[in-house]
Amino acid sequence: GGSGYLARGWPFSPLRKVPADSGAEDGAEEGGEAADRLRDALYQVTRKRFEPEDEMMELQMNFLFVVFFAPIMPFGLLPTVIARLLEVWILATKMMYVRKHCWPRPAHLLHHARQRFTRLALVLAVMWHVGLDLIPWNRTLTEWQPWAVCGLWVASTGGVYAALWLISAFVRWLIDRE
Numbered sequence: 001g002g003s004g005y006l007a008r009g010w011p012f013s014p015l016r017k018v019p020a021d022s023g024a025e026d027g028a029e030e031g032g033e034a035a036d037r038l039r040d041a042l043y044q045v046t047r048k049r050f051e052p053e054d055e056m057m058e059l060q061m062n063f064l065f066v067v068f069f070a071p072i073m074p075f076g077l078l079p080t081v082i083a084r085l086l087e088v089w090i091l092a093t094k095m096m097y098v099r100k101h102c103w104p105r106p107a108h109l110l111h112h113a114r115q116r117f118t119r120l121a122l123v124l125a126v127m128w129h130v131g132l133d134l135i136p137w138n139r140t141l142t143e144w145q146p147w148a149v150c151g152l153w154v155a156s157t158g159g160v161y162a163a164l165w166l167i168s169a170f171v172r173w174l175i176d177r178e
Contacts, residue, residue: 011046044100047098047099047100048100049099050094050095050099050100055091056110056113056114059084060114060121062080062087063121064121065080066080066081066084067121068124068125071128071129071132122164123161126161127153130153130157131153135149
């Protein structure tokens with residue numbers, strides 16, 4: 001970690017030319033192009049690995065934060081979204097210059113997890129927003145039976161889902177027509 005680097009310094013010795021009779025391949029001089037590539041590779045090894053899964057989880061948590069707290073403080077929505085956009089731009093710099101590049105691998109799992117997360121977040125967000133619209137502004141809610149409140153909440157949520165599904169189906173139909 002960082003403490004070992006602080007205590008012992010750079011973990012690699014300077015690059016030097018290896019004699020031909022040592023059985024190793026020819027090394028690189030300290031100032032050549034091959035030495036620069038070797039040095040870059042050594043720098044790459046010492047960096048922490050860039051974890052796309054961790055970055056995706058952080059973005060998902062921020063998305064949930066925005067979705068669930070937007071009705072409570074709507075004016076905070078714009079600065080939060082701007083901060084997240086800046087963070088995505090900074091992530092590209094972090095990936096290219098600060099962290100070790102990870103080996104490319106298929107992103108099917110990330111895409112599948114993102115798709116499921118988005119659907120679940122939509123379900124929970126609609127329930128949350130419908131509940132916030134129904135419960136705080138209903139002055140006669142205390143006179144209702146608990147099953148009636150839950151029934152209205154579920155029915156209203158179902159109505160919103162049906163409307164969203166119809167809009168989505170209509171948009172897909174328009175796209176398929178072209």
